[in-house]
Amino acid sequence: MGPHPAVAAIRLAVRRVLHDVLTDLHRHAGHDRPAGTARRAAHAAPAPLAGAAAADGPRAALPERPDTPLVLVACSGGADSMALASALAFEARKLGVRAGAITVDHNLQQGSALRAAEVVTRLTAMDLDPVEAVAVHVGREGGPEAAARDARYAALDAAAERHGAAAVLLGHTRDDQAETVLLGLARGSGIRSLSGMADASGPAGRYRRPFLRLDRQTVRKACLVQSIPVWDDPHNTDPAYTRSRLRHEGLPALEKALGKGVVEALARTAQLSRDDADALDTWAAEAEQSVRDGDGGLTCAGLYALPPAVRRRVLRRALIEAGSPAGSLFARHLEEVDRLITGWRGQRAINLPGRVEATRQGGRLVIRQS
Numbered sequence: 001m002g003p004h005p006a007v008a009a010i011r012l013a014v015r016r017v018l019h020d021v022l023t024d025l026h027r028h029a030g031h032d033r034p035a036g037t038a039r040r041a042a043h044a045a046p047a048p049l050a051g052a053a054a055a056d057g058p059r060a061a062l063p064e065r066p067d068t069p070l071v072l073v074a075c076s077g078g079a080d081s082m083a084l085a086s087a088l089a090f091e092a093r094k095l096g097v098r099a100g101a102i103t104v105d106h107n108l109q110q111g112s113a114l115r116a117a118e119v120v121t122r123l124t125a126m127d128l129d130p131v132e133a134v135a136v137h138v139g140r141e142g143g144p145e146a147a148a149r150d151a152r153y154a155a156l157d158a159a160a161e162r163h164g165a166a167a168v169l170l171g172h173t174r175d176d177q178a179e180t181v182l183l184g185l186a187r188g189s190g191i192r193s194l195s196g197m198a199d200a201s202g203p204a205g206r207y208r209r210p211f212l213r214l215d216r217q218t219v220r221k222a223c224l225v226q227s228i229p230v231w232d233d234p235h236n237t238d239p240a241y242t243r244s245r246l247r248h249e250g251l252p253a254l255e256k257a258l259g260k261g262v263v264e265a266l267a268r269t270a271q272l273s274r275d276d277a278d279a280l281d282t283w284a285a286e287a288e289q290s291v292r293d294g295d296g297g298l299t300c301a302g303l304y305a306l307p308p309a310v311r312r313r314v315l316r317r318a319l320i321e322a323g324s325p326a327g328s329l330f331a332r333h334l335e336e337v338d339r340l341i342t343g344w345r346g347q348r349a350i351n352l353p354g355r356v357e358a359t360r361q362g363g364r365l366v367i368r369q370s
């Protein structure tokens, strides 16, 4: 008898991502190698898939040869990432890939270090290696959720570098994606924020999300039928957190009003918006070349002729290039600079984040750091 359908579904999702990771490694192993990384890139070349391993000589039999690619799972100890860890352990063994795990202790709750140690024990029992708990300090920038996320990704990035990991898997599900789309919609900042989370993101697409097309119920069922012990983060049900309110009040209310299928539709919105946003970004990159005046400025006539969505993207690119940090540029900044093009009435220089200044000088827009 085969595995329970939920277990089969999560394993298939992970197998697909591991194949993608191995394919990418193969592609980069021989060429496109930055100078000085030859040795590392050679190490990153994937081991032969199961079955072919014996042809590689006696070292191939060792489970942890250093040139076998390592894939890490970022695991909170919650149901989604524990299910992910179990599927990774299973599939990695079959594919001859090393699998390890990192759990981040945000130090935000009493006893968090003990809990992290317990997660390490559970992950080690799944035969994952290395397994590490990393404690972080969460600052206050951007609110508690954003600060915890920033600290977590910084720790995961450092762990991935330290271990030379080919990828880090995250347990986001389709339900998480739907929540992210709604949060983006409420921010009012355009289709990029409606496009939610990508299948692959971060440096060189390091972060992979195998469960993005699976619903939370399936993933949780996979834990249940495999008797995987999970930890329920009290933050996930704490109404002080926006995402928690959305999960427990917002989405159920939407489903009640609009019917089942809302989560799926929101996840589809994410994919469609991502495609549109990518196309507009490409268009803007090309348009930017055509409106540059060769003297460090942009021609106002060229900018004026562009559709607003493309023009705002060109302006955003130019501001970032001049030194404005991407995270501190908001719609209102772009609107102000845009008015220099579409409604100029002799305004003076506009001051922008990162000590960047935008001025109109006749028919030119000059953006530079002061």
Ligand SMILES: Nc1ncnc2c1ncn2[C@@H]1O[C@H](COP(=O)(O)OP(=O)(O)OP(=O)(O)O)[C@@H](O)[C@H]1O
Pocket (backbone or CB within 6 Å): 073, 074, 075, 076, 077, 078, 079, 080, 081, 082, 102, 103, 104, 105, 106, 152, 169, 170, 171, 172, 176, 233, 236
């Ligand atoms: N403390 C942590 N340590 C390591 N990875 C984490 C941690 N918290 C979250 N992650 C990663 O980010 C993913 C999304 O986390 P988030 O808390 O947004 O969702 P979740 O639905 O509660 O997930 P989970 O059930 O796995 O906790 C997790 O599945 C996991 O891969």
